Amino acid sequence: MSMRAEQLLDWYDRERRDLPWRMAPDQKADPYKVWMSEIMLQQTTVATVKSYYKSFLEKWPTVQDLAAAELDEVLHAWQGLGYYARARNLHKCAQVVTRDHNGRFPESEKRLLDLPGIGPYTAAAVASIAFGLKATPVDGNVERVVSRLFKVEETMPKAKKQLTELAQTLTPQKRAGDFAQAMMDLGATICTPKKAACGLCPWMKDCVARLEGEPTDYPRKEPKKPKPTRKAHAFWLTRSDGSVLLRKRPEKGLLGGMMEIPSTEWREESMSLNNALRQAPGSALWKSKEGIVKHTFTHFHLEVTVICGRLQANSPVNGVWVQLEDLKDYALPTLMKKIVQHALKTTT
Template sequence: MAPHPIAPEELNALLLDWYDRHRRRLPWRAPPGGRAEPYHVWLSEIMLQQTTVATVGPYFRRFIDLWPTVRDLAAADLDAVLHAWQGLGYYARARNLHKCAQAVTERHGGVFPDTEEALLALPGIGAYTAAAIAAIAFDQPATPADGNFERVFARLYAVETPLPQAKPALRALAAALTPAHRPGDHAQAVMDLGATICTPRSPKCMACPWHEPCAARRLGIAGELPRKTPKKQKPTRRGIAFWAVTQDGSVLLRRRPESGLLGGMMEVPSSAWIEAETTLPAVAGEAPVKGAWRMLPGLVRHTFTHFHLELTVAAASVSQQPVADGVWVPLDRLGEHALPTVMKKVVTHALAQAGKDASGPGARSRLSSLP
């Protein structure tokens, strides 16, 4: 780790001066000199996990339109929240978002607590999010060390230890530089610096307020940091989705268990997702209803955080009957249900391949019902 010659106070002054001139305008961000709304900060931070600012903007506005306060969100139906969340992925965030809104309403009278400790006690709020809310919404000297922080401080101090091993050291360096004056603006300034100047590839060093003191820039290795430990190859899991359609054109959906991947979301019922090759005879017992199942051509592929998924689709015309956790949905009303992206892919594939004979003419046009 290479030292830098400038004192923390001067580093912070350089950064805040740059931020005052170049801060991003974001729908959840307070105007200069204003205090951010804690509900907006919390909502945006949850949405921004694993998602880009450009993607989050419209979702944030939609949520604020639907549920202007945390009390409104707490009173909302979970299915409505999951439906509004479609496309953001990582649906456990949406379930925890709803639980957290209820906890804030029930435990704190609809007012977010202003300390990291109290924020950490709420559902779905981890160390980073608690620090971000405390700093940005309440101007507490907290350090929300996200990927932008890690990249900026790895370069500022030329930390060559690869991630994730370097995370504790980088957080300590960032915390040591967190000021008592304007800590919220400092946190957002580092985020903006990482997002617009100190980018993962081709950092714009000449435009950086920390150009002079940056140790990695002086050593000519800014673009190489932070180093990362090579990721393990993701395994591939496989399964068969069961596209069950009635004569009147209703399709069977099933709610997944609340816990686990895609918990609480609606799905086209499928066999277990396993790494071994899957055949229809081998998983026939997992079909949700009895029918003359036939395999459709083609494959649906999707990638989750920890594995790739390959689904083939079996289709059958069946009689409508009760199914545990299941619901029969007319094709033109599929868009009313909270379907995760992988299941939208299954629906699209099934309609394209089986629509003509299993769903009636014009099935392709029903794709427009999916948001």
């Protein structure tokens, strides 16, 4: 084992974070729990994930339990975590593991990559942490540590391949899972984005960025491009009993499989009210509400105008009618909750 690996593992043994999905040193990791946590932690903070992780395990303590659940139930439990494709793949992966692998995750990084929703990072994380194999999961924390340790000048995201290769040179044959978690902890608690605590770092004397410049200048990044703004109209359609129309979004695409307030397509060009009404889910006397619902996704901003109307008699519609007090029982993403709040606030 290299000196660097020993230094980091010694630090990890003293300073390791106490996380719900992390096993004590004398315990064997559960691949299901490792996989569950890694999927949830993608683009989501540890603080946010903790309660969801606990809730999911209480509902579905085994991969077979999760596989047997209804997708809508999983999506509903996922509300608030965002990036809902992860929830759909979580459910699909559980079904594949249960059906094709007798409820056991494959003990191979290559075979893990064949499972739905598992990319190179997750496959390496499960292989190393759950099975003790020599694998190198590289997330944002690891990229930051490596870019500073070696003072990598190439800008992101072009530098990702080089950073992965450098990270792989650090991974020891033994305790690969602990080393992977140590790298994550180092990036999360010491080698942080804006203020690195270099004096506490076990690699302080080796870090080229610290020795030759300013660590927080790394990883190098290209200037951010401004996010485009898309626009849409949402249709708040009610009927005589006070219920509101919901419909399910297509399985593929943004918010796939989630319930929504019916809306027009989302596009950068403005749409007139008359053109928007051509996409209305039913016949009604429509009226636009004052104000705009704003929401930001990873790659764009969205501005939604809410149009309210009461269904005219015998007008056919596709969707499901839901009483207002029952909306909480449906898997509505944050954007749709904002639309509901806006419609209820402005409806007289």
